[in-house]
Amino acid sequence: MCGAPALLQIFTFRPGILTWDAIRQYKQALSGHYDDWHPPAMNWLWRQLTAIHDGPLPMLVLQVALYWLGFGLIGWVWWRQGRRRSAAALLLVALLPVSLVVVGTILKDSLMAGALLTAAGLIAVRRPGEHVLAAMAWALLIGAATLRFNAVPACLPLGVALLPAAWRAGWKRLALASVTVAIPLFAAMPVANTLLRAEKSGVELSLVIYDLAGITRFSGANAFPQLAVADPVAVNAACYTPVSWDRYAWWGPEPCAIQFADVRRAFAAMQVKPTRWWLGAVVRHPIAYAEHRLAHFNSTTRFLVHDADLPPLPLVSDPNPWGCAVPANAPLTAIEQAATASLRTPIGWPIVWLAVAAGALVLLLGQSETGVALPLAISALLYGFSYLPLSVASEVRYYLWVTLGGAVAAIAALTQARHTSARRLALAGLPVVLVSLGGVAARMI
Template identity: 25%
Template sequence: MKNSITTLKGQSVHKRYLNLIGLASIIFSVASLVAFYPGAMTWDSMDQLRQARTGEYTDWQPPAMAFVWSLLLNLSDGPGGMLIFHFMLLWATALILFKWCAREEYRFGFLFLLLPVLPWILNFQFTIWKDVGMAYAWGLAIAICIYFRGQEKFPKAAAALVMALFIYGSVVRSNSLSAGVFLMPFLAISIFKINTIKSTVAFMVLGGVITVLAHLSAGALLQAKKTHSVAYVMFDDVIALKLRGVNVPVNFLTPEELTAVEHCEYLNTHEMGAAFCLSDEQFTSITQERFPDLKAAWLETVPRHISVYASFRWNAFLNLIRLPSLPPYYYTEFTVKKPPFSVGTENRETSKSEHLVNKFVTSSAKLIPGLFKPYTWLIVSITLMIYFQLSTVFRGTSFWLLPMSGLSYVLAYLPITPAADLRYAYWLCFIATLSLFAFVNIRFQGKTHQRFI
């Protein structure tokens, strides 16, 4: 009896200690938010803020995020409102999953409180990017589903919020379809308690339809100007073929522009991102006035040289996932601009707090570089997906759809890899981490939870 009481007291102290670690992470996260407020920005962010301020939208960036941003400008004339919105989504995800673990008496619930301070999530956390918005909106949708999936009836208000978060996450990233078709079945199975092969396939189709219709509706309702964003990928393709000896008609380039591209150090290093070899004005001209010529060149050459094209795209994808021989690339972004937060605005002077957070992330990347490379999270996702399917604890559940969503998202970059930036795999890193923490809590609880479907 005495030994039993001692054991219970020891477990209580251990649990309290772990929860204090989680609390400390939230405090660190809040302090970091204060340090980086109103948020880090790049050209993409500033372009979306410009659209939010003017109410004139283009489809180069998904206009839905700029529209939501325009509403948040009533709270803060700058990036601050959107930064707070993203943090609310992230904190809600962490706290709901922690509360779920506490209710189920899982021992490692504190791991979810660490989500906001993990260096491979903290690295882009302050950047106002659509990648971040999609990850955090979908993360909260997953958290709500996990929390309520054990109940006999899923609350209608919670189900409505889940669908709203799914749609928002879908429309803020133009390539969200590849991830959404696997995420929707997990959400729908959680809500409707139907888990069969037929229902999973049906929900996948439903997710695809909702995503496509949401994108089309957002563009039409906001009257987004057509900008031929596909030109970015087309330009990479035809330039890659040209540099590999294929006879490509390049009448969409001036001789000076062609010379600049051929001698571009960025392109020679990364094999993609040819648009960065030209000025904004030059590339905008290609996407607008000269787009028909670019499109004609792509249609004429790519289908006839598919092996060369496939080789280029495969190498570009390997460059993105950063195999062990390659160092992490563009894995942080902490640049905070001065008002008015527009193109050409100077950067704000870095504070000691900002430097500390930046140092934490960069030191982590030097210590464990694999955590900042997509290939690591691809391996984690594949391993989790297989385990969720084979384990007696998870067999028959829909948890395998979570890592599958991240896996599918990154694999979809095979034909369209735009750069080697880690931001393009942010959803993979986020959902793989969340899935891993769920696995640890359920698997090492020591009992099978049949009510998880």
């Protein structure tokens, strides 16, 4: 069922859309020298794939293969169980235009989502005692945990689902199991970075700078360390936007007078740890911090916004030394047009998929047999809301896993909701209705 769409997607997006992030990652893959701004584990993997073929094509094939394999495994299980309408709905989810574009772009988000989806498929297929499938699923989860610093919330529920049922029976055992699973997941990225001798890039400073900028903007008091700027509050007011932190970075189109390198030097000169300074600013200005974080979360989830104020979905490769670009073709044009159009509708808003995952959780908590659907719903929610305190940019790619996990969980929940009360069904659907109406109304003002 999924082989043909996978081949068509590879043909359509070959050799893969390269953004600036991927260009930087491929340069490191070619050199074998890594820093930790982007996941060194992915760069190392890409280096191994160059033995098969140069350029982004092998990574595109891997991303697409994991994506469709995950859907295929879950769909196969449902088909065998006689849930054929659910399997058909699963195919529709897999064909969501925005998801197809994101998976056709070389991104850690796409690779992570594919790994998680295939792990979920293996959990769905696996029977008790099948240790090989369990080991494969664990490998995918550990691999996914090396790809994003906030990947652990997404991986944790699936890792717990791999444990024997007796180990997670009751709240005490479930809590212990969760802690046990969390330890290797949290360790995955730092261990991988250490083994690959990745240089420290100061990537964590991007979050610190953005939060200090937000606190300064909403409190009216300077939260930055001592900088060579006459009036940091006024300068920051002209730079800050709830959309992203990019103006404080060296690549921003309109660089702010307060720059990443400037703040980094200031912390070094003062011999102050950025995280300690950041925590002090949050404690002193909790309301301003909350206002900043909620404003950014609203933007990154595309909730109460105007679409013109948000970054578009990247549809072409950025200029690169290897001349990699996706040739124009009819399927690509159709998918890109559909993806661009869907971003202006609730289907393209991450806030709606968070609401879908929440609704699925409401339904699944009332069902006796939930299979992989319950951990998927929890995974999507935990991962989506991890961006509330941790995001620095409003890019729809961050929510690919929220879309996939939430949608699959919702299909499963609705399929098994025959004996669910009307009240519970209404409660499950209410978040989706409210955020959709809210988003539409905001765009009309």
